[in-house]
Amino acid sequence: MTEKYQTHEHDVLIIGAGGAGLRAAIEALAQGARVAVVCKSLLGKAHTVMAEGGIAAAMANVDRTDNWRAHFRDTMRGGKFLNNWRMAQIHAQEAPERVRELEQWGALFDRTADGNILQRAFGGHTFKRLCHVGDRTGLEMIRTLQDRGVNLGIDVYMECAITRLLKDGDRIAGAFGYWRENGRFIVFKAKSVVIATGGIGKAWRITSNSWEYTGDGMALAYDAGAELMDMEFVQFHPTGMVWPPGVQGILVTEAVRGEGGVLRNKDGERFMERYDPERMDLSTRDVVARAIYTEAKEGRGTEHGGAYLDISHKPAEYVKKKLPSMYHQFRELADVDITKGPMEVGPTCHYMMGGIRVDAETAQSNVPGLFAAGEAAAGLHGGNRLGGNSLSDLLVFGRRAGLSAAEHAGQVSPTAADEAEVDEATREMLAPFERSDGDSPYDLHRDLQETMQNYVGIFRSEEDLKRGLDEIQKLKQRATRVQVDGSRLFNPGWHLARDLKAMLTVSEAVALSALERRESRGAHSRIDYPDYDEHWSKLNNIISRDGEAMRLSQAPIGEVPPDLNQIIEQK
Amino acid sequence: MADATFKVFRGDREGGDLVEYQVPIAPGMVVLDALHYIQAHAAPDLAVRWNCKAGKCGSCSAEVNGRPRLTCKTRLDALPLDEPITVQPIKAFPVLKDLVTDVSWNYRVNRKIPPFTPRPDVEWKMDQREVDRVQEFRKCIECFLCQDVCHVLRDHEKHEQFGGPRFFVRIAGLEMHPLDGLNRTELLKNELGIGLCNITKCCTEVCPEDIHITDNAIIPLKERVVDDFYDPVRWFLRKLTRRKTK
Numbered sequence: 001m002t003e004k005y006q007t008h009e010h011d012v013l014i015i016g017a018g019g020a021g022l023r024a025a026i027e028a029l030a031q032g033a034r035v036a037v038v039c040k041s042l043l044g045k046a047h048t049v050m051a052e053g054g055i056a057a058a059m060a061n062v063d064r065t066d067n068w069r070a071h072f073r074d075t076m077r078g079g080k081f082l083n084n085w086r087m088a089q090i091h092a093q094e095a096p097e098r099v100r101e102l103e104q105w106g107a108l109f110d111r112t113a114d115g116n117i118l119q120r121a122f123g124g125h126t127f128k129r130l131c132h133v134g135d136r137t138g139l140e141m142i143r144t145l146q147d148r149g150v151n152l153g154i155d156v157y158m159e160c161a162i163t164r165l166l167k168d169g170d171r172i173a174g175a176f177g178y179w180r181e182n183g184r185f186i187v188f189k190a191k192s193v194v195i196a197t198g199g200i201g202k203a204w205r206i207t208s209n210s211w212e213y214t215g216d217g218m219a220l221a222y223d224a225g226a227e228l229m230d231m232e233f234v235q236f237h238p239t240g241m242v243w244p245p246g247v248q249g250i251l252v253t254e255a256v257r258g259e260g261g262v263l264r265n266k267d268g269e270r271f272m273e274r275y276d277p278e279r280m281d282l283s284t285r286d287v288v289a290r291a292i293y294t295e296a297k298e299g300r301g302t303e304h305g306g307a308y309l310d311i312s313h314k315p316a317e318y319v320k321k322k323l324p325s326m327y328h329q330f331r332e333l334a335d336v337d338i339t340k341g342p343m344e345v346g347p348t349c350h351y352m353m354g355g356i357r358v359d360a361e362t363a364q365s366n367v368p369g370l371f372a373a374g375e376a377a378a379g380l381h382g383g384n385r386l387g388g389n390s391l392s393d394l395l396v397f398g399r400r401a402g403l404s405a406a407e408h409a410g411q412v413s414p415t416a417a418d419e420a421e422v423d424e425a426t427r428e429m430l431a432p433f434e435r436s437d438g439d440s441p442y443d444l445h446r447d448l449q450e451t452m453q454n455y456v457g458i459f460r461s462e463e464d465l466k467r468g469l470d471e472i473q474k475l476k477q478r479a480t481r482v483q484v485d486g487s488r489l490f491n492p493g494w495h496l497a498r499d500l501k502a503m504l505t506v507s508e509a510v511a512l513s514a515l516e517r518r519e520s521r522g523a524h525s526r527i528d529y530p531d532y533d534e535h536w537s538k539l540n541n542i543i544s545r546d547g548e549a550m551r552l553s554q555a556p557i558g559e560v561p562p563d564l565n566q567i568i569e570q571k
Numbered sequence: 572m573a574d575a576t577f578k579v580f581r582g583d584r585e586g587g588d589l590v591e592y593q594v595p596i597a598p599g600m601v602v603l604d605a606l607h608y609i610q611a612h613a614a615p616d617l618a619v620r621w622n623c624k625a626g627k628c629g630s631c632s633a634e635v636n637g638r639p640r641l642t643c644k645t646r647l648d649a650l651p652l653d654e655p656i657t658v659q660p661i662k663a664f665p666v667l668k669d670l671v672t673d674v675s676w677n678y679r680v681n682r683k684i685p686p687f688t689p690r691p692d693v694e695w696k697m698d699q700r701e702v703d704r705v706q707e708f709r710k711c712i713e714c715f716l717c718q719d720v721c722h723v724l725r726d727h728e729k730h731e732q733f734g735g736p737r738f739f740v741r742i743a744g745l746e747m748h749p750l751d752g753l754n755r756t757e758l759l760k761n762e763l764g765i766g767l768c769n770i771t772k773c774c775t776e777v778c779p780e781d782i783h784i785t786d787n788a789i790i791p792l793k794e795r796v797v798d799d800f801y802d803p804v805r806w807f808l809r810k811l812t813r814r815k816t817k
Contacts, residue, residue, distance in 0.1 A: 044713055045628045106687030108702050115696030151686040210622040244599020250625045332644055442611035486616025490668040493615030
């Protein structure tokens with residue numbers, strides 16, 4: 001193989017420049033490690049930028065009685081007790097300090113009357129807990145971390161895509177990828193690699209996720225021998241836009257309901273009374289998404305098959321102040337003035353609770369030197385994530401991953417990448433250009449999205465899931481013959497061909513895990529097994545690679561210590 | 572439904588041409604939808620930057636019928652469809668391929684700006700009214716449309732002497748942060764050439780976030796520069812105390 005490539009050497013390589021990746025980078029750098037961040041897009045464009053509602057942290061600025069125990073309890077209950085209890089504990093305890101740190105780095109949150117960080121109500125949170133900046137909290141967070149990181153001197157490789165992790169025996173040795181601008185290959189040598197690549201929503205047709213959310217980090221880790229966990233738990237956010245067609249799936253923040261918005265069906269009925277009379281519109285996302293879906297399916301939906309979400313009873317100025325981007329989004333894209341009338345909303349694929357199985361303290365996977373944080377990692381959210389717990393997750397476990405990755409890099413001897421692996425990665429990337437009769441990656445992507453939307457959606461059944469798995473196998477076959485046109489210069493079709501492989505891996509993992517879990521819990525709803533099952537309440541599904549085959553097994557959930565169990569059972 | 576005709580720039584550093592594509596129109600469709608249709612059906616290698624498709628990330632900037640726009644927020648029903656819609660890369664930066672330009676200069680300018688630096692022993696309390704003023708600047712999504720329309724960059728190509736509206740907005744956010752303790756006027760005057768701005772307000776007009784770039788960021792910063800460097804009393808005091816700027 002004569003194909004040339006650049007080589008760069010770092011102690012810690014971080015894949016992904018969203019909240020988790022940047023927070024990891026800042027921490028690893030603080031430990032004295034040589035750190036690189038690689039991202040598929042420009043710096044500052046990661047999906048974190050779209051987070052709207054806020055960061056959940058028990059600061060007790062508004063509700064004085066809030067504390068980490070209450071946050072821990074809400075998170076465990078929201079996750080239907082499938083969570084890794086230690087992660088939920090660490091998260092609840094460390095989140096407030098991570099928010100204060102952001103403020104000290106220049107983030108400007110909305111304020112209380114006495115000058116502290118303001119907190120708002122959100123689904124599943126007992127207290128007003130979400131630190132926010134109007135409805136653009138994610139932008140504030142990413143800009144703060146980006147400026148901090150750049151100022152500290154992180155090396156950022158923008159518009160660079162990793163296609164394979166490299167190993168030295170059992171441990172991580174680095175990664176192989178390419179520059180999107182010119183198509184040239186690049187090899188990173190690193191003693192630690194942190195996966196912070198986010199989720200997998202682009203495998204579905206209706207999604208709030210950006211093009212980057214293709215599960216590539218999970219697939220990279222899986223291919224390198226890491227275990228994936230809880231892959232059946234895909235969160236469908238209850239409120240995405242449903243009309244016009246081009247905006248279908250774009251997120252409508254839960255903050256609309258947090259600020260007093262109410263859901264109604266076409267008959268004007270507040271239908272949440274029938275699904276969760278106590279928490280109503282601020283019930284957990286799994287419950288609200290199923291409610292909207294059911295209303296529409298039973299003929300009580302809006303014109304375009306959703307529900308009405310109305311905040312127009314609040315003063316117009318208040319709505320514009322607290323929900324400015326929602327106001328503009330609907331005015332500009334849907335011709336709706338949300339200060340005067342209701343929005344039409346419906347479920348949209350939003351978040352992956354499952355992901356790479358990691359150690360709670362260190363964020364390390366079962367592959368030495370391979371770490372994961374944020375949406376790419378599993379464990380914190382269990383069967384259903386509460387709104388606001390994602391941004392705090394990024395900060396808390398991004399920091400821990402960066403810390404552990406730097407420590408690991410300081411302890412191990414230098415690694416050597418295997419030249420044969422690099423050659424194989426090169427061949428794999430160039431093969432689609434050499435074919436002349438294969439499928440277009442765009443056609444394959446569309447077919448995968450239809451498959452996941454139709455057979456692995458909000459409500460699942462054995463019949464659908466088996467059908468979905470069959471379709472995924474056929475798509476995998478077609479993907480081996482995918483054909484790419486044009487040159488290697490900034491070629492989105494070429495890039496999609498690689499992302500497809502990752503999407504197919506994670507889609508298979510989702511369908512396989514969903515088929516096995518014969519119960520309904522959190523975001524996983526089986527119409528053929530509609531109730532909780534005691535057997536499954538103690539097990540996580542684990543996916544691992546066995547040669548070319550995908551292996552599914554179960555692992556017992558760690559026993560919650562008595563003192564924490566007492567907290568969960570309180571009230 | 573009817574088709575719309577698009578003329579999209581296809582080319583690279585060496586040059587290129589407008590290429591015509593037919594796209595079926597759907598209700599509420601935006602220009603970015605049309606570009607995606609072209610990728611999926613006619614030109615799989617058409618280079619386009621985009622991420623959120625919801626006006627929040629600022630990736631999909633281009634010039635639609637000659638006007639700098641976010642393509643995800645530019646609706647076809649707001650454009651005349653009896654003639655072709657042209658889509659070209661933003662002009663102030665070199666083309667890499669098709670609609671993708673080399674915006675790395677912006678990231679280099681950004682690195683020159685000293686970060687938020689709290690005053691010593693500050694108490695972390697702020698009034699919402701003080702915060703409101705700065706939050707306007709923090710809304711910036713870095714779409715670089717303001718940089719694209721700024722004459723100093725677009726026509727006079729003074730990239731080496733000038734920072735551009737985006738970075739004046741960023742500095743305004745730092746300078747007016749209620750708890751920041753640094754002074755960045757020397758940087759504004761010397762390295763970022765704020766004096767070159769002749770307040771034509773083109774940047775304000777194209778800002779998709781409705782930031783009042785000229786009135787609320789640039790003019791107050793210009794006044795600070797004038798105060799610090801051209802007010803004789805302050806000039807003399809500065810000579811005596813020599814304030815740190817980095």
